[in-house]
Amino acid sequence: MKNLSKNPRRDFLKTSALVTGGLMIQPFALPGAYAAGSDEIKLAVIGCGGRGTGAVFQAFDTGHNIRLVAMADAFRDRIDKSYEPIFNKYGNKVDVPEEHKFVGFDGYKEAIKLADVVILAAPPGFRPSHFEEAVKQDKQIFMEKPVATDAIGIRKVLAAAEEAKRKKLNVVVGLQRHYQDNYRETVKRIHDGAVGDIIGGQVYWNDGGVWVNARQAEQTEMEYQMRNWYYFNWLCGDHIVEQHVHNLDVANWVKNSYPVKAYGTGGRQVRTGKDHGEIFDHHSITFTYADGSVIFSECRHFPGATNRVDERFQGTKGNVYLSAGNHGILTEWGGKEIYNHNRENNPNPYQVEHDELFDAIVKGEHRFADAENAAKSTMTAILGRYATYSGKEVTWDEALNSNVDLMPERLAWDALPKVLPNADGYYPFAIPGKTKVI
Structure with missing residues (x-):
């Protein structure tokens, strides 16, 4: 694996300019209806907790013609708790029928298909796979921090970040101090x-x-x-x-x-x-x-x-x-x-993230490539x-270069994570000087 810590000042400043919205690369075309001439931007949210819900609010508050068309979460009750306040405040911007409320571990793939822009706000362990899929499907992306939980996930995000830049996809990451x-x-x-x-x-x-x-x-x-x-x-x-x-x-x-x-x-x-x-x-x-x-x-x-x-x-x-x-x-x-x-x-940096992202999208500019820096800071x-x-x-x-994989072998409700409680209900934890981590 290439040493990614030795980032020369010139290269880092180039990355920083991308992170803060200072570099416009070149115009692109959004997929779907937006590219076909409609000014409506279709939005999907993956991960419907408080941060995902808040990000939808902030997307709508940019003032652009955005419509929420899909929601995905592992839990149905999380979708319902998110949908209610979103619909109550922005009902005319919400078009998420039952068949577009995707529940479970794999629903994110279907939700992403329906959108021009995706919000990735599930727990961080899922971020590498969700980001990889969004890039694969050529979507503009807002994703929360952190972007992974182990080195294997980081390497996946770095690879997808390169592909996103090649495809000229905007990627904003919720390290909002860059927007403050x-x-x-x-x-x-x-x-x-x-x-x-x-x-x-x-x-x-x-x-x-x-x-x-x-x-x-x-x-x-x-x-x-x-x-x-x-x-x-x-x-x-x-x-x-x-x-x-x-x-x-x-x-x-x-x-x-x-x-x-x-x-x-x-x-x-x-x-x-x-x-x-x-x-x-x-x-x-x-x-x-x-x-x-x-x-x-x-x-x-x-x-x-x-x-x-x-x-x-x-x-x-x-x-x-x-x-x-x-x-x-x-x-x-x-x-x-x-x-x-x-x-x-x-201004509120959480709002600025979305204001600047959607401004770039509406203008057809590739202005943001936050994922590489976010991966390295994670x-x-x-x-x-x-x-x-x-x-x-x-x-x-x-x-x-660590190959320690924290993710379960299988994602299903009857599957077991790798860390389990003992007979008394306590979980094992690291002991400095004894625990091997890489």
Whole structure:
């Protein structure tokens, strides 16, 4: 496998321009009715949880002539819970008859066939296959982060990303800081040299954790894990992958590169119940980049502890502070302010993602190719998980070439995932120093 961590500054900046919508490649034609002259864009959503539902709202709020024509999810109740608020608010934009509500593991293929644009928002473990299929069917794509949960999935996404570029398909990924004004403006100034070369940094996602769904007596093991997808690595990748990917992606963006190795520690200290599956509740990692600089990464789920979600970087000429709360501050060493982003009236980046995607589609422009960077930033998070689970230093190449496959051998309600509870209902989890991860 080619070493993908050694991305020269020039190539990374080219990728960044694509990610932020700065490069229009050339016109293309949408498939189906849109290409035939209608101005209606047919939309399908794959994965009908909160994020998929929200993405449909944001697509409609672009103001373009969009019609939702298909929905797919493993669970029928998820489709119904999504359909109701969408129809109640946008009924005149919704045309999803019963036969276009696809339930189960394979319904996404049929839903994709009906659309010009697809929203991919199922749990991350399914993203590589869903993305691959959407590219195969020549669709314009919005997909949520992260884009995979293991190296095998990453390699599949990277291959599909190349094919999407060859086909001139727009792909926007929900790493929305790339569509947030304070990040765009501040990172632009960093790349222009405002604080010199970035020689270090710290990135954080520390909060109290997320939802838990209680086990129901009638559930198979497959259904239980899918209802609680956040706590199983084949579906989620651990919270370092599912959440902290945002901050790690910012580090890669600021550094114009990807790490070459990682070393760290982690474990289960607070969130240790049967309903917490196999994932850790804290990770602390040092990521080393090719120029020798180090980014420190920390994420944890400790209820009641102080929350922190932001990024800091140190350059040869000054400091950087960024956060999703619309902060973007550059200062010289000594404290003199270089830049302070105006926090007032900043557009919602979740909406901007869709505004810019559908603007490109309507104008017939190939403007977005986010998938390659998203795959590499997701791989950065997976590299961190490999380091904390094993307790060993892991290189990028070792991690990317891993053939450890987290996905079940078969996707069916009566099939068994690879990680199962013991007689007392507890799931096995990694033991640093003992567990082999690659």
